[in-house]
Amino acid sequence: MKIISPRLLSQVTLMLLLFMSLSTTASAQTQDIEERIEYINSYVNTNPDSALILCEKALAGKLGKDNEARTALLTISGNAYFTLGDNANAIRYFKRAVDTAIGGNDTIGCVNALSDLGVAYRVNQQPDSALICYNRALSLLANSDDPFLESNILISISILFGNQRRYGEAISFAEKGVAKAMMTDDIETQIYAVSTLGTVLFLDGQKNRGLAEQRKI
Incomplete structure (x- = not known):
């Protein structure tokens, strides 16, 4: 067993303390920003x-x-x-x-x-x-795992198609948005997604299903 000299040990300890100090400072700066x-x-x-x-x-x-x-x-x-x-x-x-x-x-x-x-x-x-813009954002998230961001973008696409009365596409994207929202713990994201799905279903004439989705909120 090799014995570390007191001098070397003190140098290693000093380096560790310095590293810990820098890490703490960086963390504090990040939090401040x-x-x-x-x-x-x-x-x-x-x-x-x-x-x-x-x-x-x-x-x-x-x-x-x-x-x-x-x-x-x-x-x-x-x-x-x-x-x-x-x-x-x-x-x-x-x-x-x-x-x-x-x-x-x-x-x-x-x-x-x-x-x-x-x-x-x-x-x-x-x-x-x-x-x-929405498609570029989705492509950037293709290799990541961020259902919160994905849900918001999918719902934005649904609203875009809904405004154009392209209800079939709006419903499809809203359903995908709801699925992603349910993978998060964010109740506001879930409510927003389900509410959008219910709205586009109602606009498409699927009033019973639209109301059923709204009631889930």
């Missing part, structure tokens, strides 16, 4: 102007140098403009978020930005562009 982004995002629906001001300040500071944080902030800006009814700027910021996410290999950030961009296109009466 997430909390700041969540704080800014909380203003989107209640005070979008404030959300935009906070986003611009954050983008101009240290937070804006972190790729994932920058993607999130650009997406929040897009949603703030969307809340204000400024679809042109909403689309512009969502596109910037998509490009930033792609540049940083941030798949989740890209999927979120594409999903929101699709909604903005749909509201802006650009259904073909919306569908392209």
Whole structure:
């Protein structure tokens, strides 16, 4: 058995302590970034102007140098403009978020930005562009296991087809969305998916089945 010298042992201990210290610091920094982004995002629906001001300040500071944080902030800006009814700027910021996410290999950030961009296109009466965004998002999730994101995108496609009175396709995507939603523990996602399925069934004339789905909520 080889005996480690006290000097070498002290060096190893020092290295371990340093590694633990750096890991703790990195974890704290990550948590701080997430909390700041969540704080800014909380203003989107209640005070979008404030959300935009906070986003611009954050983008101009240290937070804006972190790729994932920058993607999130650009997406929040897009949603703030969307809340204000400024679809042109909403689309512009969502596109910037998509490009930033792609540049940083941030798949989740890209999927979120594409999903929101699709909604903005749909509201802006650009259904073909919306569908392209949704399909791109689904393709990015093809090799992942994220039923929450998949459900939201599938439901968005269902709503898109429902608005076009393509009820057969709307029902098919809503059913897939419900199946994915049930794989999550998120009750709001489940309610949203089932509610959408019930609505498109009702619009398709399948009133009894539509009501049955709604009652599940």
